[in-house]
Amino acid sequence: MRNFVAQTVQQLRPSGIRRYFDIAATMDDVVSLSIGEPDFVTPGHIVDKGVESLRQGNTRYTSNSGTIELRRAISDYIYRLYGLHYNPDDQILVTVGVSEGMWLALKAILDPSDEVLVPQPCFVANPAAVEMAGGVSVPVDTCAENDFQVTGAQLEAAVTPRTKAILINYPNNPTGAVLSCDRLKEIAAIAEKYDLMVLSDEIYERLVYGVQHTNFASLPGMYERTILLSGLSKSFAMTGWRIGYVCAPPAIMEAVRKLHQYLIMSAPTMGQVAALEALQHGEDDVAAMRSEYDTRRRLIVAGFNELGLTCFEPRGAFYAFPSIAATGMSDEDFCERLLYEERVAVIPGSAFGRSGAGHIRASYATSQQNIERALERMQRFMRRHG
Ligand SMILES: Cc1ncc(COP(=O)(O)O)c(C=O)c1O
Numbered sequence: 001m002r003n004f005v006a007q008t009v010q011q012l013r014p015s016g017i018r019r020y021f022d023i024a025a026t027m028d029d030v031v032s033l034s035i036g037e038p039d040f041v042t043p044g045h046i047v048d049k050g051v052e053s054l055r056q057g058n059t060r061y062t063s064n065s066g067t068i069e070l071r072r073a074i075s076d077y078i079y080r081l082y083g084l085h086y087n088p089d090d091q092i093l094v095t096v097g098v099s100e101g102m103w104l105a106l107k108a109i110l111d112p113s114d115e116v117l118v119p120q121p122c123f124v125a126n127p128a129a130v131e132m133a134g135g136v137s138v139p140v141d142t143c144a145e146n147d148f149q150v151t152g153a154q155l156e157a158a159v160t161p162r163t164k165a166i167l168i169n170y171p172n173n174p175t176g177a178v179l180s181c182d183r184l185k186e187i188a189a190i191a192e193k194y195d196l197m198v199l200s201d202e203i204y205e206r207l208v209y210g211v212q213h214t215n216f217a218s219l220p221g222m223y224e225r226t227i228l229l230s231g232l233s234k235s236f237a238m239t240g241w242r243i244g245y246v247c248a249p250p251a252i253m254e255a256v257r258k259l260h261q262y263l264i265m266s267a268p269t270m271g272q273v274a275a276l277e278a279l280q281h282g283e284d285d286v287a288a289m290r291s292e293y294d295t296r297r298r299l300i301v302a303g304f305n306e307l308g309l310t311c312f313e314p315r316g317a318f319y320a321f322p323s324i325a326a327t328g329m330s331d332e333d334f335c336e337r338l339l340y341e342e343r344v345a346v347i348p349g350s351a352f353g354r355s356g357a358g359h360i361r362a363s364y365a366t367s368q369q370n371i372e373r374a375l376e377r378m379q380r381f382m383r384r385h386g
Contacts, residue, residue: 012131015124016351020335024345031374033300033362034345036173038237038318042274043285046236050274058273062266065257066094066245070272073279074245081205082215084223086247093257094267094275097244098203098229099125100260105199105227105246106133106165108255114164116199119150120353121321123173126201127353130167138163141355144323147312148175152186159190165197166190171204171213174352174361175321176297176314181214188219197252199227203244204317206235206286209294211315217247224249227256234317235286236278241271293318296364296371303375304362307382318365321349325358327385335360337385342377 003010017034024030041047065071071088078084086092095101106116106129116130120139127137140158142148155166166187170179179187191198200216217226231244244267246256278285297314304311304322311322324334331348338344349356364371 008131012128017124017347020339020345020347023339027343030339030343030345031370031377032345033364033366033374034347035363035365037239037365038234038289039365039367040237040289042236042238042241043282046238046274046278046282049277050241050270053273054270058269060269062269062272064261064266065092066267067272070094070276073276077279078247082218084215084218090250091247091253093246093253093260094272095244095246095260096242096264096267097233098201098231099244100264101229101244101246102126102129102199102201103133104256104259105229106130106135107259108252109165109197110135113162115160115162117155117158117163117166119168121148121174121349121356122353123169124352126167126169139353141353143355144312144359148172148177148321149179149183150187151183152190155187155190159194163194163196165199167199167201168216169201171208171316173204173317174319174347174349174356176317176319178208178211178213178315184214184216184219188222191225192221196225197227198222198225199229202228202230203234205230207290207293207318208316209297213316227252232275232278236282237289238274238278241274242268243271243275293364296368299368300362300364300371303371307375307378308386318363320362320364321359322362323359329385331357331360338378338381342381344374344377
């Protein structure tokens with residue numbers, strides 16, 4: 001029998017993250033710093049609204065674009081945060097997380113072989129989404145010396161006549177980097193100069209520590225060129241509710257909505273009700289979780305630096321991305337040995353692109369106690385291998 005799996009799918013690289021989860025799942029007493037989602041459960045008042053709505057029989061599809069109440073709340077939320085106005089009628093679409101939104105946005109703008117510049121290290125799903133949408137993902141390497149911030153010059157060097165878009169994600173998974181306003185303006189200048197669209201994945205926008213997050217669409221001239229992607233998964237500890245949103249100029253949104261309508265119909269109804277509650281009454285929850293992440297961030301970064309695992313200061317998301325150069329190991333060897341020898345799970349930086357090599361991603365979306373236990377075990381490991 002022939003191989004029925006499409007070439008395009010065969011060519012997709014399997015996620016480098018999975019392997020470590022699979023190994024860890026076979027072991028006892030593993031301290032995991034590998035998880036990319038909040039360890040908090042969704043705040044009670046948000047859960048209650050979702051459950052109540054189910055009990056009231058609210059179990060049908062919603063409008064394709066999402067309920068108008070939620071779209072209005074998203075519009076108000078973005079206005080409150082950034083002073084930007086998106087019209088709930090034709091500029092906002094509620095999606096099944098940023099995951100769906102990213103795919104729709106790429107599919108809406110890419111013709112076969114169009115190129116998308118993707119600064120790396122980056123979230124594993126983003127280059128894959130470009131390929132799945134028929135485009136070509138062009139990695140643009142960033143480096144630790146620059147705190148993993150992409151520069152305009154690096155992007156410009158990768159532009160070709162086929163380049164159609166730039167896909168950015170700040171605050172960044174896996175590095176925790178937040179881009180300064182000046183650096184974002186460099187990206188804006190390249191987008192303008194070469195007539196490119198910018199897809200801005202701002203899922204970690206609310207998780208920044210001691211710095212300000214700049215919404216890309218709010219930069220001069222960028223509103224028309226930006227497809228803004230965000231959601232409630234990380235800021236409100238709502239990963240399982242599967243609610244995100246896309247905001248863009250009406251012409252782009254029409255294409256995005258058309259795809260969503262055939263693919264998904266509507267995002268989960270219960271999730272939309274809960275998201276409305278979160279956006280309207282969840283600010284204190286966001287502040288409390290952010291403050292706890294910040295304490296853990298300081299604990300883990302100081303701990304890594306003491307162990308000789310040099311770690312630049314991550315200013316956003318909930319990841320630290322230290323260098324493991326002091327051990328002389330490859331990042332993959334380091335992660336495997338650390339898991340087998342000390343039962344601590346972290347992810348090799350190279351899983352997020354070649355420029356992540358020599359680093360590990362450690363998530364601090366776990367308790368302070370777990371972080372302390374992981375650091376103790378890593379201290380033993382570093383005594384043997386440092
Ligand atoms: C950078 C980034 N974008 C998007 C997602 C997916 O978000 P969602 O739950 O909204 O689909 C993640 C999840 O880890 C992420 O890290």
